[in-house]
Amino acid sequence: MISKLMIRIFGGFGVGGLLTLLVIVFLYDSTDEVSTRLIALNLFGSMLIGAYFSVSALLFEIDEWSMLKQTLVHYTASLIILFPVFTWLTGWIPLHPQSLLIGWLYFTGTYILNWFGWYSYFKQLERRMNQSLQKRR
Structure with missing residues (x-):
């Protein structure tokens, strides 16, 4: 379990770092002047987010939990863990009530769209598997 966790953490670091x-x-502009501290904070934030999503996906492997419970725990943990990264660490969301509300709305909307995308994918996979089993009979 520990090795699986470490692989996920470092894999998430890698994906976050690569995306950054x-x-x-691709967005480099030679007129931009950005401090190395700002680049480092954004890189670190992306790496933390990558590691978080890699590890938190394990919540969906807890067979004893309903899909609703898995989703609610994942969403709540995502808010609690990621919002400090988005606000205090990287400054991606300014610490103003209106900005926090808009950030929360974007986060929640993106979360819902992503969830429905995965749900649809697995429902389609389930349907194909059932059709395949029906053909074997």
């Missing part, structure tokens, strides 16, 4: 690198490379 791609953004820097």
